[in-house]
Every structure is written in C-alpha cells, then in structure tokens.
Amino acid sequence: MKKSLIALAFGTLGLGIAEFVMMGILPDVAKDLNISIPAAGHFISAYALGVCAGAPILTLARKYPLKHVLLVLVALIMFGNICAAMAPNYWVLLAARFISGLPHGAYFGVGSIVAEKLADKGRGSEAVSIMVAGMTIANLFGVPLGTSLSAMISWRVTFLLVGIWGLVILYYIWRWVPHVEGLKDTGFKGQFRFLKTPAPWLILGATALGNGGVFCWYSYINPLLTNVSGFSAASITPLMILAGFGMVIGNLVSGRLSDRYTPGRVGTVSQALICVVLLLIFFLSPYKWLSVLLMCICTAGLFAVSSPEQILIIRVAKGGELLGAASVQIAFNFGNAIGAYVGGLAISEGYRYPALTGVPLAFGGFILFFIFYKKYQTKYQSHT
Known part of the structure; x- marks a missing residue:
C-alpha cells in the first residue's frame, strides 16, 4: 500500500472523528456549557453547514498545487478543532464547529483527485477507497475513543486530540505525498x-x-x-x-x-x-x-x-x-x-x-x- 494514500487516510480519520464524535459527547458538552441537548445539537448542524460552505471555496484554489491546498486544509482542521477545545461558551463553540467543517468537503475533493492520480493503472477506485478508509476507521476506533475521553476527562480533550492529530497529518502529507500535477484551469x-x-x-x-x-x-x-x-x-x-x-x-x-x-x-x-x-x-x-x-x-x-x-x-x-x-x-x-x-x-x-x-x-x-x-x-x- 502506498504511503501517500495512508497519509491521505490520516486526514479523513481526523475529519471523521471531528464530524461524528459530537453525537457521542453531546450530553457532556450541554452540561458543561449549561445549555439544553437540543441547543447542543446545533453544533452538529454548524459542522454540516461548514461542509456545505467550504466546498465551493475550492473554485478559488484551482490554480494552486494540490499538495499545497491539502496542507492549507489540514491547518484549517487544526485551527477549528483547537478553537473548539478552548471555546468558553455556546457561540464560540458554534463558530469553531463551523470552521472545523469548512475543510471537510474540500479535503475529500482534493484528496480523491490526488489519490486517483497516484494510483496504479486500473486501481483508481481502490486508491480512493483507501483514502476514505480513514473515515470508517474513525467510526470504528476514533469516535469511541473520543467519547471515552469526554466521559473520563473532558469533551475539550477530544477536540484537542483532533487538533494535535492535525500535526501528524501535516507531517506525513508533506513527507509522503509527492508533487501532483495540477488540474487544467x-x-x-x-x-x-x-x-x-x-x-x-x-x-x-x-x-x-x-x-x-x-x-x-x-x-x-x-x-x-x-x-x-x-x-x-x-x-x-x-x-x-x-x-x-x-x-x-x-x-x-x-x-x-x-x-x-x-x-x-x-x-x-x-x-x-x-x-x-x-x-x-x-x-x-x-x-x-x-x-x-x-x-x-x-x-x-x-x-x-x-x-x-x-x-x-x-x-x-x-x-x-x-x-x-x-x-x-x-x-x-x-x-x-x-x-x-x-x-x-x-x-x-x-x-x-x-x-x-x-x-x-x-x-x-x-x-x-x-x-x-x-x-x-x-x-x-x-x-x-
């Protein structure tokens, strides 16, 4: 298995935890911020709105090398989740969740194109599935881990973990993902x-x-x-x-x-x-x-x-x-x-x-x- 595809999967792993863990830690967040469960549910919606808003931004990044775009998106993942970990109230966490969602669709978009370009001939779909595998592994291990950390320590630790994981993603994309020919503008x-x-x-x-x-x-x-x-x-x-x-x-x-x-x-x-x-x-x-x-x-x-x-x-x-x-x-x-x-x-x-x-x-x-x-x-x- 190519190291470059593993690096891309590291990114979808982080995104998967950030997206789905909120469902498991919702009661902890609501209690800590002194808000209702339905109000805490807005943090799930804010992430989804970020996904929708972030995808069209890629039209502005079309002239840049795909590897550079990936690195910027990972930095945004880190920023959004660290802000979420430090959020003092409902409104700041709502904004942080929206920011966390912005790179989601864009990362999948750029990552899919890079994965197919790096794939061996006739194995493009398998390469994309390896990239997407990070999202499934997030549901298998990452979300239960994040939920447990929230129950044992604090929900803030869960988002901090995703932010720190961003450093790992940055490093391995920089090291393992080669320069990929850009798309025709x-x-x-x-x-x-x-x-x-x-x-x-x-x-x-x-x-x-x-x-x-x-x-x-x-x-x-x-x-x-x-x-x-x-x-x-x-x-x-x-x-x-x-x-x-x-x-x-x-x-x-x-x-x-x-x-x-x-x-x-x-x-x-x-x-x-x-x-x-x-x-x-x-x-x-x-x-x-x-x-x-x-x-x-x-x-x-x-x-x-x-x-x-x-x-x-x-x-x-x-x-x-x-x-x-x-x-x-x-x-x-x-x-x-x-x-x-x-x-x-x-x-x-x-x-x-x-x-x-x-x-x-x-x-x-x-x-x-x-x-x-x-x-x-x-x-x-x-x-x-």
Whole structure:
C-alpha cells in the first residue's frame, strides 16, 4: 500500500472523528456549557453547514498545487478543532464547529483527485477507497475513543486530540505525498460547466437520497437497539464498534470491486442491498442478533457506495473536478440532515419506523444510480 494514500487516510480519520464524535459527547458538552441537548445539537448542524460552505471555496484554489491546498486544509482542521477545545461558551463553540467543517468537503475533493492520480493503472477506485478508509476507521476506533475521553476527562480533550492529530497529518502529507500535477484551469465559470449535464446530478441525487435513507434509521440506532432489540445501554459502545467494522469492510471491498466491475455497477448493487436491509430491519429488529447482523450489513452498504460516488463524480466533472469531488460531501451531509429529520417524524409510530421510512429514500437513490449505470457508465468508464 502506498504511503501517500495512508497519509491521505490520516486526514479523513481526523475529519471523521471531528464530524461524528459530537453525537457521542453531546450530553457532556450541554452540561458543561449549561445549555439544553437540543441547543447542543446545533453544533452538529454548524459542522454540516461548514461542509456545505467550504466546498465551493475550492473554485478559488484551482490554480494552486494540490499538495499545497491539502496542507492549507489540514491547518484549517487544526485551527477549528483547537478553537473548539478552548471555546468558553455556546457561540464560540458554534463558530469553531463551523470552521472545523469548512475543510471537510474540500479535503475529500482534493484528496480523491490526488489519490486517483497516484494510483496504479486500473486501481483508481481502490486508491480512493483507501483514502476514505480513514473515515470508517474513525467510526470504528476514533469516535469511541473520543467519547471515552469526554466521559473520563473532558469533551475539550477530544477536540484537542483532533487538533494535535492535525500535526501528524501535516507531517506525513508533506513527507509522503509527492508533487501532483495540477488540474487544467478552466476559469471560474468553467468549474461549474459540468453541472449542465444530467450525469453529475444523478450521482449527487443518489448520494443525498441514499444516505438520507440510511440516516433515517442510523440517527436513531441507539433507542432501536435498546428499546426494540433489547440490548442494555452498556452494550451500545461495543455495538457501535461493530457498526464501524461494517463500514471499514464495506468501503475496502467496494473499492476493489469497483475497479473490477465498474463503480456504477457496484454502487447500484450496494444501494439495492441497502433498500432490502432497511426493510428487513423494520421486520426483524426485535430479534437481537439479527438486528446486529443487519446493522453491520447496512453500515457496510453505506460506505460501499461512498467510493463509487467519489470516483464517479470526478470522472463526470471534467473541468470542475475539485468542485465536483467536494460536492459529493455536500450531498452526503444534506442527506444526513434530511434523513435525521424524516426519521424523527416517524419515531412517534415506534422506534422501528425510521428504518421503514428510509426505504423510499434509499429506493430513490437506487433508481438514480441505476439510471446513471445504464446511460452513462460506459461513457465515463475511465478518467480522461
């Protein structure tokens, strides 16, 4: 495995902890800042808004070497998380979370392009999946570690850890990532020209709907496992580690299969699997170990579509690769927000119903992926 790809994965590991750990430490933050849990939830939204605001900034960085852009983004990751660790009140932490989110989509965008350029011939999707692997490992180890540190010491230590990790990312990107040939400058307007064709909208729509379907269920996984499946509250942490393990496996297997069978086919099949599994979760979640098995399969499916989406958007966004690659993260976060909201509406019917509500969204993602595969996959078979 190339050291350069590991360095890129270090970055997505830090981003993964910064994004997802807030869900686990929310009560600690709320108590320390003397605010309500719903008010603390704004820190999750602030990060997501930062992701959406930060991605288009890449249009201004199109003339700079990609390695230099990566280093600046990592510095911003460090700054945002250190500010979060030192935040004295609600408003400062809200601003720090927004700043922390700014480099997220941009890093994924630049990192994906660099990963594909550094990949061996015919292994572009696998290279991107290695970069994305940092995000899955964050869910497997980083988020549980951050949650534990928050409970044992302080939630501030968790954000400080991410800030310090930024130094490691900076060093290894500087050492291990070689100079990569920049992209052709198509001008400011040229960055957006790819959006005039249907193909990128199909991928972005599939990303938003597909992730929305999963997050209808996953946003409320804790009460489902405890109130329906019958697990104790103490079991949730090890169960979340199992869910993270599913993400790791799904991502890495998908990357390898995408190079063999095309990203469009792997993404379509994975999205179809998610639809079926969400439906099975609704019916079978009262059975403990079936519930756990289905949870792992569904989280594997969630990241099995990530690498295909990331690699495909680069291929269809000719002239606007940076913006396109970052836009997938906007669609991902938009889907998360919609899924959490729609799933919350369904909870009044019972904790199984968010999974059922997610099925139509996930099916919509499957339809868009299927249309892309049938109409455009051959045209965008390889990056040109």
